[in-house]
Structure formats: structure tokens, C-alpha cells
Amino acid sequence: MLRPLRLLLSGLKTQPSRCCSSFVSRMRYVNRLKEDDEACAAALKDGSIFLFHRLSPLLRRPDARTFSPAAFTCSDVQLVLQRLGSDGSQLKEAVLIGCSEQNQAQFCLDVGELDQAAVEEASQGTFIDLRKAFFLLPAAEAPLVSKGQALLRWHQTSRFCGASGQPTQRNRAGSQRFCSSSSTVYYPKMSAVAVALVSDGSRCLLGRQPSFPRGLYSALAGFCDMGETLEEALCREVAEEVGLEIQSISYSSSQHWPFPHSSFMLGCHALVSPTHTQLSVDNSELEDARWFTMDEITRALQVKAPPRRGDPPIIWLPPKHALANRLIREWVEQQRQSEGGE
Ligand SMILES: NC(=O)c1ccc[n+]([C@@H]2O[C@H](COP(=O)([O-])OP(=O)(O)OC[C@H]3O[C@@H](n4cnc5c(N)ncnc54)[C@H](O)[C@@H]3O)[C@@H](O)[C@H]2O)c1
Numbered sequence: 001m002l003r004p005l006r007l008l009l010s011g012l013k014t015q016p017s018r019c020c021s022s023f024v025s026r027m028r029y030v031n032r033l034k035e036d037d038e039a040c041a042a043a044l045k046d047g048s049i050f051l052f053h054r055l056s057p058l059l060r061r062p063d064a065r066t067f068s069p070a071a072f073t074c075s076d077v078q079l080v081l082q083r084l085g086s087d088g089s090q091l092k093e094a095v096l097i098g099c100s101e102q103n104q105a106q107f108c109l110d111v112g113e114l115d116q117a118a119v120e121e122a123s124q125g126t127f128i129d130l131r132k133a134f135f136l137l138p139a140a141e142a143p144l145v146s147k148g149q150a151l152l153r154w155h156q157t158s159r160f161c162g163a164s165g166q167p168t169q170r171n172r173a174g175s176q177r178f179c180s181s182s183s184t185v186y187y188p189k190m191s192a193v194a195v196a197l198v199s200d201g202s203r204c205l206l207g208r209q210p211s212f213p214r215g216l217y218s219a220l221a222g223f224c225d226m227g228e229t230l231e232e233a234l235c236r237e238v239a240e241e242v243g244l245e246i247q248s249i250s251y252s253s254s255q256h257w258p259f260p261h262s263s264f265m266l267g268c269h270a271l272v273s274p275t276h277t278q279l280s281v282d283n284s285e286l287e288d289a290r291w292f293t294m295d296e297i298t299r300a301l302q303v304k305a306p307p308r309r310g311d312p313p314i315i316w317l318p319p320k321h322a323l324a325n326r327l328i329r330e331w332v333e334q335q336r337q338s339e340g341g342e
């Protein structure tokens with residue numbers, strides 16, 4: 001069947017270009033969708049949509065051991081919405097999250113106004129609180145869902161302009177909001193957090209907040225203050241929380257962390273002098289902080305699940321999805337290498 005020329009052109013416009021590597025073309029495609037409302041609306045029709053209910057993602061269980069975020073086509077979502085008596089105009093609220101390796105634009109949509117159980121039944125999935133869902137999902141899929149939730153949360157809490165008090169309007173992709181009264185453009189925000197695995201050369205330092213589950217210890221972390229560099233934030237946080245002075249810092253990697261809101265975690269390794277390791281813990285911030293030997297860390301890394309009520313006390317570490325876990329594993333690797341080199 002012949003398609004009208006306008007549709008053909010818009011079809012071309014909504015596909016990633018084939019002139020560059022697939023990564024480059026996908027990134028440019030997503031960038032174009034953020035800037036071009038029409039292209040974004042067309043991409044939604046061919047895209048995949050991840051559903052949320054009051055910020056909890058919809059997951060499916062392909063088998064008894066696996067959870068995965070449920071991706072729907074636009075027409076699937078329209079059918080679900082219609083079945084539940086909605087006119088489908090809600091689809092305009094979908095927010096662009098990215099583009100799959102199969103070149104399909106990915107969106108998220110919060111259907112919080114609809115009955116949760118009814119959507120679950122119609123879509124054959126379950127809405128699960130992100131604090132649980134994040135750790136049930138494979139590490140490769142959790143970031144997409146947490147990015148979707150972070151964007152949806154930002155829209156829900158940015159409806160009004162802080163300067164004029166007037167309602168803000170979003171672009172089609174949901175990558176910005178605009179106040180026509182004060183001419184202010186708002187972009188999604190993340191708070192920068194510095195996280196450091198502090199070592200004295202042979203041991204590493206972990207702490208716990210009173211709110212942590214029993215036995216959980218993690219790397220020291222803190223929100224960056226306005227105007228601070230990453231290095232300054234790390235030195236200040238370590239000084240504040242445990243009373244030590246950092247001698248050197250090496251950057252490891254970063255992570256988007258959705259809890260409690262959107263944080264941009266910057267992970268580093270930090271060294272203190274082995275002659276200045278006496279801790280002075282600020283108990284208003286930390287319940288405890290301790291030095292751990294390689295043996296203790298190796299044992300803690302082997303703990304597969306948090307202890308249950310009544311289990312003997314045990315030290316366990318943040319799960320694999322957390323940057324702190326990565327820093328701890330990197331430290332173990334560095335220690336093994338330096339032991340092997342001696
Ligand atoms: N992904 C990981 O591996 C990992 C590891 C450690 C910590 N974290 C996260 O890092 C975050 C910060 O760690 P922390 O709690 O030790 O920080 P922190 O030591 O700075 O203490 C938190 C306090 O800082 C204040 N604060 C200052 N700026 C803030 C902001 N922008 N948002 C919220 N509170 C702010 C608040 O009073 C808050 O209670 C936490 O949300 C934690 O979940 C993640």
C-alpha cells in the first residue's frame with residue numbers, strides 16, 4: 001500500500017540515521033527527539049513504553065527467578081487505557097527515557113490515576129516499589145527503570161515555576177519544562193553525591209547509618225555542597241563523619257542513584273596515612289564506622305542475602321547494583337594485585 005509522502009518523511013525523521021555508528025546515531029536520535037516535539041510524538045507511536053503507578057514500575061516474571069520491566073507498544077497501552085475507561089490522552093504524558101539497541105525510542109508513563117489492580121490485571125504485570133524492584137531487576141535493566149522513575153518524579157514535583165508561581169509546561173519528550181510568565185527553562189535535576197572507599201593501605205573503612213538494615217556497612221558518602229569540587233566534598237565528608245584527613249584520591253566511576261531522590265554518585269578510592277587511622281565517628285551522622293581487613297571483606301562479600309530476623313549478627317555489604325559494592329570489589333582486586341606483586 002502506498003503511504004502518503006508526509007508520513008514517509010515523518011517515518012524517516014523518527015528513525016535513527018544510518019550514516020554513523022549505531023551508538024552515535026542512537027544518541028543523535030534521542031537528542032533530536034528532545035528538541036523536536038513532532039518527531040517525538042511520532043516516535044512514541046513506534047516506541048516502547050514502561051508503565052509506572054505512582055512511581056512504582058510495572059514488572060513481569062518471564063520465569064520464577066527473573067523479573068523484567070514490562071515494555072509495551074503504544075497501541076498496547078492505548079488498549080489497556082481504553083479498557084479501563086480512559087480516552088488515551090494520557091499518552092501525551094509519556095516521558096522519553098532513551099533508545100534501545102534495536103533503535104526503538106523508549107518512554108515511561110505513570111498511570112497513577114487508574115486503579116492499580118485493574119492495570120495489573122489488564123497488563124499482566126505487577127507494580128513493585130522501586131526500592132524493591134531496583135534490586136530484583138538484572139543490573140543491566142535497573143538503571144533504565146530508575147531513570148524513568150526519576151524523570152516522572154521530577155515532572156510531578158516541578159509543575160510550578162519557583163520564580164512566578166505559575167504552572168510550567170513540558171516539551172513533548174519531557175526533557176524540560178518552561179514557564180512562559182518568567183521565561184525560565186527548567187531541566188531535570190540530580191544532587192551530586194561523593195562516595196569514597198577509604199583505605200589505609202591494608203584495611204578499608206566502612207560505616208553505617210542508624211537507618212540501615214541490621215549488619216549492613218557501606219562506603220562513606222555525602223552530598224556535595226554548592227560550589228565544592230568532588231575532591232573537596234570527599235575530604236570534607238570524611239573529616240566530618242570519621243575525623244580523618246584524606247591524603248590522595250583516585251576516581252573510579254559514577255552512577256545514577258534513585259534513593260531517596262535522584263542522586264549522581266561519584267565514586268572514588270581514597271587513601272589515609274596508615275599512621276593516622278584513629279576514628280572519631282560523628283554519631284549524629286553515623287551509628288558506627290570501622291576498619292575492615294581483607295579477610296572480613298572477603299567473608300562479607302560472600303553473604304548472598306540480608307540476615308533474617310532471629311539470624312545471628314552478620315556483616316553484609318551493599319548489593320551489586322550499588323556503586324559502593326563496585327568500589328569494595330575494586331579495592332579487593334587492588335589488594336590481591338599488590339599482595340601478588342610483593
Ligand atoms: N549507590 C551507592 O553505592 C551509595 C553508597 C552510599 C550512599 N549512597 C546514597 O548517597 C546519598 C548520600 O549519602 P549520605 O546520606 O551519607 O549523605 P550525607 O552524609 O550528606 O548526609 C545526608 C544529609 O545531608 C543533608 N543534605 C545536604 N544536601 C542534601 C541533598 N541535596 N539532598 C538530601 N539531603 C541533603 C541532609 O540533612 C541529609 O540528611 C544517600 O541518598 C545514599 O542512599 C549511595
Ligand SMILES: [Mg+2]
Nearest residue numbers: 220221222285
Ligand atoms: Mg554520609
